[in-house]
Amino acid sequence: MNLRLFVARDAGAIAVGADEVALALEQAASKRGLTIEIVRTGSRGMYWLEPLVEVATPQGRIAFGPVTEADVPSLLDALAGNTPHLLRLGATDEIPWLKRQTRLTFARCGVIDPRSLDDYRAHGGYKGLERALSLGPDAILNEVTASGLRGRGGAGFPTGIKWKTVAQAKADRKFIVCNADEGDSGTFADRMIMEGDPFLVIEGMTIAGLTVGATKGYIYIRSEYPHAVEAMNAAIVTAKRGGYLGDRIGGSTHSFDLEVRVGAGAYVCGEETSLLESLEGRRGIVRAKPPLPAHYGLFGKPTVINNVLSFAAVPFVLAEGAKAYADFGMGRSRGTMPIQLAGNIRHGGLFETAFGVTLGELVDDIGGGTLTGRPVRAVQVGGPLGAYFPRALFDTPFDYEAFAARDGLIGHGGIVVFDDSVDMRRQARFAMEFCAIESCGKCTPCRIGSTRGVETIEKIINGERVSENIALVEDLCNTMKFGSLCALGGFTPYPVLSALKHFREDFAPAPTTLQAAE
Amino acid sequence: MTAVFEPWNETRGGEIIAEHANQEGATLVILHALQEAFGHVPQAAIPMVAQALNLSRAEVHGVFTFYHDFRHEPAGRHVLKLCRAEACQAAGGDALAARAEAKLGVSLGNTTPDDRVTLESIYCLGLCATAPSAMLDGRLIGRLDQRRLDALVAEAQR
Numbered sequence: 001m002n003l004r005l006f007v008a009r010d011a012g013a014i015a016v017g018a019d020e021v022a023l024a025l026e027q028a029a030s031k032r033g034l035t036i037e038i039v040r041t042g043s044r045g046m047y048w049l050e051p052l053v054e055v056a057t058p059q060g061r062i063a064f065g066p067v068t069e070a071d072v073p074s075l076l077d078a079l080a081g082n083t084p085h086l087l088r089l090g091a092t093d094e095i096p097w098l099k100r101q102t103r104l105t106f107a108r109c110g111v112i113d114p115r116s117l118d119d120y121r122a123h124g125g126y127k128g129l130e131r132a133l134s135l136g137p138d139a140i141l142n143e144v145t146a147s148g149l150r151g152r153g154g155a156g157f158p159t160g161i162k163w164k165t166v167a168q169a170k171a172d173r174k175f176i177v178c179n180a181d182e183g184d185s186g187t188f189a190d191r192m193i194m195e196g197d198p199f200l201v202i203e204g205m206t207i208a209g210l211t212v213g214a215t216k217g218y219i220y221i222r223s224e225y226p227h228a229v230e231a232m233n234a235a236i237v238t239a240k241r242g243g244y245l246g247d248r249i250g251g252s253t254h255s256f257d258l259e260v261r262v263g264a265g266a267y268v269c270g271e272e273t274s275l276l277e278s279l280e281g282r283r284g285i286v287r288a289k290p291p292l293p294a295h296y297g298l299f300g301k302p303t304v305i306n307n308v309l310s311f312a313a314v315p316f317v318l319a320e321g322a323k324a325y326a327d328f329g330m331g332r333s334r335g336t337m338p339i340q341l342a343g344n345i346r347h348g349g350l351f352e353t354a355f356g357v358t359l360g361e362l363v364d365d366i367g368g369g370t371l372t373g374r375p376v377r378a379v380q381v382g383g384p385l386g387a388y389f390p391r392a393l394f395d396t397p398f399d400y401e402a403f404a405a406r407d408g409l410i411g412h413g414g415i416v417v418f419d420d421s422v423d424m425r426r427q428a429r430f431a432m433e434f435c436a437i438e439s440c441g442k443c444t445p446c447r448i449g450s451t452r453g454v455e456t457i458e459k460i461i462n463g464e465r466v467s468e469n470i471a472l473v474e475d476l477c478n479t480m481k482f483g484s485l486c487a488l489g490g491f492t493p494y495p496v497l498s499a500l501k502h503f504r505e506d507f508a509p510a511p512t513t514l515q516a517a518e
Numbered sequence: 519m520t521a522v523f524e525p526w527n528e529t530r531g532g533e534i535i536a537e538h539a540n541q542e543g544a545t546l547v548i549l550h551a552l553q554e555a556f557g558h559v560p561q562a563a564i565p566m567v568a569q570a571l572n573l574s575r576a577e578v579h580g581v582f583t584f585y586h587d588f589r590h591e592p593a594g595r596h597v598l599k600l601c602r603a604e605a606c607q608a609a610g611g612d613a614l615a616a617r618a619e620a621k622l623g624v625s626l627g628n629t630t631p632d633d634r635v636t637l638e639s640i641y642c643l644g645l646c647a648t649a650p651s652a653m654l655d656g657r658l659i660g661r662l663d664q665r666r667l668d669a670l671v672a673e674a675q676r
Contacts, residue, residue: 015660047647185603188644264585281545283584343608348647
């Protein structure tokens with residue numbers, strides 16, 4: 001009997017034992033004389049079911065999970081005898097959590113072998129580039145613009161306009177830079193796609209290159225992601241060998257080459273100008289804008305700098321047409337967003353869906369509430385610079401403008417769930433603390449403001465002149481918001497002010513003080 | 519698995535620097551390569567990097583000190599990093615960090631007196647759906663709880 005099994009190589013799956021399960025499967029199978037082949041895929045994104053083991057059947061893949069080493073013998077019994085098993089989840093594609101998603105960017109993630117160019121092509125890979133090559137730069141720009149795709153890193157700037165600016169710039173050299181410095185807590189979509197479908201990122205960047213006339217690209221990956229670095233490097237070598245990078249890509253006259261660069265643990269390097277400084281080999285100090293990177297970017301040359309997910313969305317747009325992408329979404333947020341459910345959550349993972357789904361659906365319905373089983377009290381949306389939302393705002397639809405209207409941001413699409421044991425004063429203090437640790441130091445509101453913020457919130461926690469100090473923090477946040485050079489200092493007020501606004505009770509003087517005042 | 523590093527050697531350092539010096543914007547690439555070989559970036563290497571890249575020593579020193587990753591001194595034999603960011607906070611990471619500090623007798627950012635374990639904070643490993651998470655010498659661990667943490671600490675102390 002010949003079994004074809006699938007186990008994720010994704011860092012999130014490895015962290016909960018996927019390597020050990022794969023090894024145990026191999027050893028147990030060889031002991032029994034079973035011939036098995038284990039394909040190491042990306043993750044399907046259902047992390048509460050990892051390590052997930054799938055088996056190929058004539059009716060499609062059947063999933064089992066979460067599998068531990070101890071489950072391996074009984075699992076092999078069930079597979080060999082086609083008998084029931086406690087961990088059997090049925091057909092993977094029919095698992096409701098997966099079935100209700102709209103996977104455009106993540107269509108292949110968890111399905112294909114990320115190291116195989118053939119597998120990528122067999123599942124529709126490089127169709128976007130093929131069409132792009134036949135269209136030419138102007139028509140590609142029209143497609144990307146018409147798709148309504150906006151920067152998935154958080155700022156939501158229209159990708160088509162950014163590309164057009166670089167395309168129109170005159171220079172001897174231009175660059176494509178992929179921002180893979182995914183530092184926001186609660187986000188892991190970039191990591192997943194780099195590990196699970198790295199050729200997709202390469203294809204998106206290649207299309208950008210031929211659109212704007214750039215022949216060199218860099219992927220700046222944070223050092224905390226060694227598995228993603230390895231996956232991207234391997235994919236670049238394979239793509240070169242396959243004729244998809246280097247000279248005459250895909251048989252055309254275009255050249256495009258890629259290089260991975262590794263960050264060094266600075267959160268601020270996720271800010272685009274700081275990232276460019278870092279790529280150039282300098283301190284990650286934010287640049288003042290203008291000039292925009294589109295005019296004066298890497299090494300002073302016109303540069304397209306986009307998030308991993310922005311590049312990863314492009315091949316679908318080209319392969320299926322702008323309309324197919326723009327048909328999803330709401331308002332000015334078109335297409336799908338890979339949303340990441342994290343923190344204290346029962347069903348955490350990657351949920352790609354059209355814009356417009358409400359926060360409440362995401363947290364309660366899809367996420368299944370907290371893992372601890374206690375009531376959800378707060379969710380932070382959009383990373384360390386995102387606002388804390390209370391249950392009262394769970395009707396907010398996932399959309400750039402809708403979140404902005406409620407003094408929040410969707411950022412890179414991460415949602416971190418907290419139960420009722422959370423102390424929002426501590427979360428507010430942490431936001432300032434994190435800004436103080438990570439500030440690049442260039443502008444005063446961020447560099448000094450964050451430290452004064454920590455001190456002042458500390459006083460509130462200690463019950464010192466609480467209402468005056470709250471007013472001081474609010475004033476300080478105002479200065480940081482409008483006076484900082486980049487989003488680090490400029491957005492740190494979001495978590496602080498939202499904690500103050502929606503969870504005021506946590507900031508009230510301690511009950512003992514109240515009694516003393518009576 | 520403990521990483522084994524070479525003792526600082528000027529000739530070897532020079533080779534590593536020369537190997538990468540021709541890349542555009544090579545400073546971080548070189549500092550990473552030096553640290554990979556020697557376990558930290560020795561002070562003696564800074565002027566060598568500066569000379570190879572035609573930069574001032576101050577510039578290279580500035581880059582070296584800006585980034586959290588680069589070590590001024592070798593770490594302990596094992597490095598245990600605990601994620602301290604929001605997703606891990608939401609899942610009880612703060613209490614686990616305090617427990618690790620108590621077990622090892624050092625605060626985050628420090629090495630035990632016997633040089634066995636360096637305990638560090640890390641801000642997000644991207645394992646936020648299986649929080650809290652940790653990294654022991656490059657190995658990732660998700661769904662950390664007291665039992666798993668104690669096992670990690672014991673492993674690191676061996």
